[in-house]
Amino acid sequence: MRVDVISIFPDYFSPLELSLIGKARAGGILDLSVHDLRFWTSDVHRTVDDTPYGGGPGMVMRPEPWAAAFSAVASPSATLVVPSPVGRPFTQADAHELASLDHLVFACGRYEGIDQRVLDDAATRMPVREVSLGDYVLFGGEVAVIVIMEAVTRLLPGVLGNAESLTEESHAAGLLEAPVYTKPASWRGMDVPEVLRSGDHGRIARWRREQSLLRTAARRPDLFDAYPPDRLDRRDRAA
Ligand code: ADE
Numbered sequence: 001m002r003v004d005v006i007s008i009f010p011d012y013f014s015p016l017e018l019s020l021i022g023k024a025r026a027g028g029i030l031d032l033s034v035h036d037l038r039f040w041t042s043d044v045h046r047t048v049d050d051t052p053y054g055g056g057p058g059m060v061m062r063p064e065p066w067a068a069a070f071s072a073v074a075s076p077s078a079t080l081v082v083p084s085p086v087g088r089p090f091t092q093a094d095a096h097e098l099a100s101l102d103h104l105v106f107a108c109g110r111y112e113g114i115d116q117r118v119l120d121d122a123a124t125r126m127p128v129r130e131v132s133l134g135d136y137v138l139f140g141g142e143v144a145v146i147v148i149m150e151a152v153t154r155l156l157p158g159v160l161g162n163a164e165s166l167t168e169e170s171h172a173a174g175l176l177e178a179p180v181y182t183k184p185a186s187w188r189g190m191d192v193p194e195v196l197r198s199g200d201h202g203r204i205a206r207w208r209r210e211q212s213l214l215r216t217a218a219r220r221p222d223l224f225d226a227y228p229p230d231r232l233d234r235r236d237r238a239a
Contacts, residue, residue: 001101001156003032004073004147006066007108008048011033012142020160021153029156032149033073040068050110058112066107066118070125077102080128082119083144084109085137090148092171093132098148099155106148108141132163174227176220178211210239 005013006036013034024030038046042064049059063072070080078232083090098104105126107114133144154160170177181192195207213236217224 001152002103003028003030003106003149004074004078004104005032005034005047005106005108006037006069006073007106007140007142007145008035008037008110009037009108009140009142013146015146016149017125021149024153024156024159027158028151029158035069035073037065037069040065040072040159052112056112059115060112061109061118063118063121064113066114067121069107070105070122074105074126075103078105078109078126079127080105080122081145082107082109082114082128082130082146083133083141083148084113084130085132086113087132087136090131090133090151092151095148095151096154099132099152102154106141106145110140164191174223175212175216175229176223178208178215206235209236213239 004011016032016034017025021032025032037048041047048061048065050062052058052060074080079098081098081104082190083106107118119128119130126179131144131148133147138144154167160166166172185192185197193207195203198204213224216227
């Protein structure tokens with residue numbers, strides 16, 4: 001997968017050299033380039049923003065550098081992803097969709113955002129997705145891109161050693177995962193649930209299923225209510 005990130009703070013992206021994302025890049029699974037938007041400015045001050053039409057606080061990103069940047073990096077198969085608090089909520093399903101694409105271009109807005117015409121014009125040339133990480137406001141899109149790239153990279157074939165960890169994890173099935181434990185079996189007076197040490201795979205699977213349902217109902221009633229009733233079996237209902 002090819003990924004181009006455009007930002008006025010390219011230094012934000014050094015974490016993408018670490019750990020499994022760094023490994024995916026070194027291994028040729030992920031071809032990621034970070035670009036400084038100011039490279040596509042033409043004035044001596046390398047200006048990327050200006051005051052908002054209609055008044056109000058803050059600055060808005062001017063369209064010209066963005067248009068030049070997209071012309072330079074976008075391929076015919078590119079999808080533009082713009083993190084923004086006004087985007088649609090980013091979910092695990094979005095991560096799967098993005099992971100299936102050939103080429104992502106991320107545009108990191110700062111200040112009060114990017115001139116709307118940039119996105120409207122880009123949408124005539126390529127698919128554009130405005131995505132929000134949640135109902136809060138960040139300084140800009142940079143940290144959101146790092147989050148999205150973690151969610152996407154771990155779904156790329158060859159990145160995670162154990163493919164099972166993808167199918168069993170939280171959100172994969174629309175429910176939160178059960179609690180997990182490791183050694184020692186007893187710690188600060190708390191014992192690992194007996195069932196997990198029983199070696200009885202049927203009981204363990206049943207316990208995990210119940211914990212998953214209970215946790216989801218308690219912590220994420222929205223997910224629980226959206227869970228398809230035909231995926232609840234008789235024993236789930238009893239629990
Ligand atoms: N940029 C600023 N706030 C954001 C948010 N909540 N999600 C994604 N990008 C953002």
